Amino acid sequence: MKVYIEPIGRLINEFSKLPGVGAKTAQRFAYKVVNMSEEEAKVFADAIINVKKNVHYCKVCGNFSEGDVCEICTHRDSDTICVVKEPKDVIAIEKLNEFNGVYHVLHGTISPLDSIGPNDINIKGLLERISKGGVNEVIMATNPDVEGEATAMYISNLLKPLGIKVTRLAHGIPIGTDLEYADEVSLARAFVDRKTL
Amino acid sequence: MKVYIEPIGRLINEFSKLPGVGAKTAQRFAYKVVNMSEEEAKVFADAIINVKKNVHYCKVCGNFSEGDVCEICTHRDSDTICVVKEPKDVIAIEKLNEFNGVYHVLHGTISPLDSIGPNDINIKGLLERISKGGVNEVIMATNPDVEGEATAMYISNLLKPLGIKVTRLAHGIPIGTDLEYADEVSLARAFVDRKTL
Numbered sequence: 235m236k237v238y239i240e241p242i243g244r245l246i247n248e249f250s251k252l253p254g255v256g257a258k259t260a261q262r263f264a265y266k267v268v269n270m271s272e273e274e275a276k277v278f279a280d281a282i283i284n285v286k287k288n289v290h291y292c293k294v295c296g297n298f299s300e301g302d303v304c305e306i307c308t309h310r311d312s313d314t315i316c317v318v319k320e321p322k323d324v325i326a327i328e329k330l331n332e333f334n335g336v337y338h339v340l341h342g343t344i345s346p347l348d349s350i351g352p353n354d355i356n357i358k359g360l361l362e363r364i365s366k367g368g369v370n371e372v373i374m375a376t377n378p379d380v381e382g383e384a385t386a387m388y389i390s391n392l393l394k395p396l397g398i399k400v401t402r403l404a405h406g407i408p409i410g411t412d413l414e415y416a417d418e419v420s421l422a423r424a425f426v427d428r429k430t431l
Numbered sequence: 432m433k434v435y436i437e438p439i440g441r442l443i444n445e446f447s448k449l450p451g452v453g454a455k456t457a458q459r460f461a462y463k464v465v466n467m468s469e470e471e472a473k474v475f476a477d478a479i480i481n482v483k484k485n486v487h488y489c490k491v492c493g494n495f496s497e498g499d500v501c502e503i504c505t506h507r508d509s510d511t512i513c514v515v516k517e518p519k520d521v522i523a524i525e526k527l528n529e530f531n532g533v534y535h536v537l538h539g540t541i542s543p544l545d546s547i548g549p550n551d552i553n554i555k556g557l558l559e560r561i562s563k564g565g566v567n568e569v570i571m572a573t574n575p576d577v578e579g580e581a582t583a584m585y586i587s588n589l590l591k592p593l594g595i596k597v598t599r600l601a602h603g604i605p606i607g608t609d610l611e612y613a614d615e616v617s618l619a620r621a622f623v624d625r626k627t628l
C-alpha cells in the first residue's frame with residue numbers, strides 16, 4: 235500500500251539510511267524538511283553536497299582535511315604522534331585542549347575476525363612518517379578493546395626496534411565513578427597499573 | 432576552539448536542526464555522509480530539494496499532495512470526511528486500511544493558550560466542502576487531548592445545525608492493556624462510554 239506520496243517516501247527512505255534512524259524518526263525528519271522554507275532546505279542540501287566536495291583525507295595523517303594537508307599537520311609540533319582509529323577520535327582528543335602534537339588516523343584496527351590485517355589499515359603511512367625522522371614519541375590511543383589493544387601491541391613491536399618511545403593511554407577507573415559500580419575489567423586494570431604516591 | 436573543519440561543522444549544524452537530534456547524533460550523521468559515495472550524497476541532497484519542490488498542499492483537503500488535488504480526494508468516496516489535525520494523522524489512519532472516505536486536515540487545533548482560534552485553522556475550508564453537498568458523515572479524529580476535544584466540540588456544534596452526522600473516534604482502554612495499568616482518565620472514559628453486549 236502506498237501511504238506516502240513519492241517525494242516524501244523518497245526522503246524518508248534517504249533519512250532511514252542514517253545510523254540509528256528508523257521509520258518513525260525518518261518520517262519526523264522528512265516532515266521537518268517539508269515545513270522548512272525553500273531557502274532552508276537548499277542550505278541543508280548544499281551542506282551535504284559540499285561535505286562530499288570539500289572534505290578530503292590529509293595526505294600526511296589521514297584525518298579529514300579541506301586541503302591536501304590538514305591544519306593540524308601544517309601548524310603543530312610533529313615530534314609527538316598520537317595514533318587513533320578514526321577521525322572522530324581526533325575530535326574527541328582535540329576537545330580536551332591537552333594535546334599539542336599531531337595525529338595519525340589508522341582508519342580501522344587489526345581484527346582477524348573481520349579479515350582486517352595490518353596491511354588493511356594505514357600503518358605503512360605511519361612508518362613512512364617516522365622514517366623521515368624527528369619523531370620522539372608515538373602515543374597509541376586506539377580504543378581499549380581487543381582489536382585496539384592488539385593494534386597498539388603490533389605497532390609498538392614495529393616501532394620499538396627503531397628506538398622510538400611508544401606510550402599507551404592509561405586505563406583504570408573513570409574519574410567520578412564509585413568503586414562499587416566500576417566494571418571488573420577496569421578495576422582489575424587499575425590494580426595492575428597502580429601508581430606510587 | 433575550531434574542532435571540526437568547516438564543511439563538516441556546517442553539516443553538523445544542519446543536522447542539529449532536525450527534531451530530537453543533538454550534537455553527538457548530528458556528528459554521527461555527518462560522518463555517515465562523509466563516508467557515502469558522491470552519488471549517494473547527491474541522491475540524498477536531491478531528495479531534500481525535491482520534497483520542497485514537489486510537495487504541495489491539496490486544495491481540497493489540505494493534506495500533502497504532488498498535484499493540486501491529492502490522490503485520496505481524486506479517487507475516493509467523498510460522502511464521509513475524516514477531520515484530523517495534521518498530515519501525519521492521515522498516514523496513521525491510512526496504514527490501517529480501514530477507512531475509505533476522504534480527509535480534511537486542519538493544520539492545528541484550537542488552543543487559546545497559544546492564541547490559536549477557530550479562524551487560524553482550516554475550518555473554513557471544511558464548511559465550504561460541506562456546503563457543496565454530498566457529505567453524510569464527518570468523523571472528528573483530532574487527538575484525545577484538551578485542544579483536540581475542544582476543536583471536535585466546536586466543529587460539531589457548527590455542523591449539527593446543518594443536519595450532518597458528526598461522530599468522534601471512540602476512547603477507552605487500549606486493546607491488550609491490563610486494567611491495572613490503564614491510565615485513570617482512559618479507564619473512567621471506558622466506564623462512561625460502556626456498550627451493551
